[in-house]
Amino acid sequence: MPAPYPQEFREDVVRVARSREDGITIAQIAKDFGVHEMTLHKWIRQADIDDGNRPGRTREESTELREARKQIRLLQQENEVLRRATAYLSQANLPKRFYPLVSELAADGIPVAVSLRVLKLSRQPYYRWRHQQVTQAELTEAYRANALLDAHVDDPEYGYRFLAGEVMCERTAWSICRDNQWWSVFGKNRGKNGKRPGPPVHDDLVKRDFSADDVNELWLTDITEHWTDEGKLYLCAIKDVFSARIVGYSISDRMKARLAVNALDNAASRRGDVAGCIVHSDRGSQFRSRKFVQTLNRHHLIGSMGKVGAAGDNAAMESFFALLQKNVLDRKRWRTRDELRIAIVTWLERKYHRRRRQARLGRLTPIEYETIMNPAVSLAA
Structure with missing residues (x-):
């Protein structure tokens, strides 16, 4: 069963389809993004339902129904745990755990002697605990x-x-x-920009050797930003060195660790078996975060990290962002974040992946190169 498309990718394709120019069909957009035409129609229909323009069960309602069923199963499991725990506690000799309960019952008017008799506790240890509760x-x-x-x-x-x-x-x-939080008033020396670079969480496994013999062998990742009239828009992209294809991305108005985590999840979802792949980045806080490292471990990926202030350690990714800057970001002034987002994903999926030929790939596009060199990789990956 093929892996589902990431939700962020679906929403971007629907945005492009809704804002398409005259003369451009749904079939053409589906082809540009590597999805089936009927699949795109289903996504648009679901988006219309979510927006209230069409009757049906929204994605939020479906999610709530699944969560409700999950909670019911969880409650059934918890009730079973409590039932067995009650039987266990009734037999276990755990007096100190019951001493606070005896005090609460005494405050409610139930004599201590009654509580101790019912709970089968001795009187002297209880009063000894009352006399000195702190160890x-x-x-x-x-x-x-x-x-x-x-x-x-x-x-x-x-x-x-x-x-x-x-x-x-x-x-x-x-x-x-x-x-x-009692510290000396003397602060430690800071870096030139007021911030000290954080320690690397991975070694540099790439050493500026941006070459790979197969897909899902070496990925590069980084984050870029661009201004719009509504504020900044951030893009985290993941590039497969073998074919120069952007295998995953995430776009947001905030540069948090979640941005890098979503990009990595999207890449792993679209590429399938990625265990053992090296993911190389700079030493940004998003890539050093606990969430990002946990995501790497969850997908069985290997982290790699360059030095501070060494752009050459991730030069292949910087070259892609320079190309994006020249072809999209600097072409005009962008009024809204949504407008810039549509332009980025359209250029990425329609032109960069399927029309822009690269000399390093033998004058082939990334999609063509992967199809020829590794036919097992699906075009919709």
């Missing part, structure tokens, strides 16, 4: 925190090493100061 370790940490706070207020220039003293080790003092 000795917690009490010691509180005393240490008070001592550190007094020393910090007395001289804010001191860091945790000077605050530690003789009553605790440096590591303990650092842990308490970190949890309470």
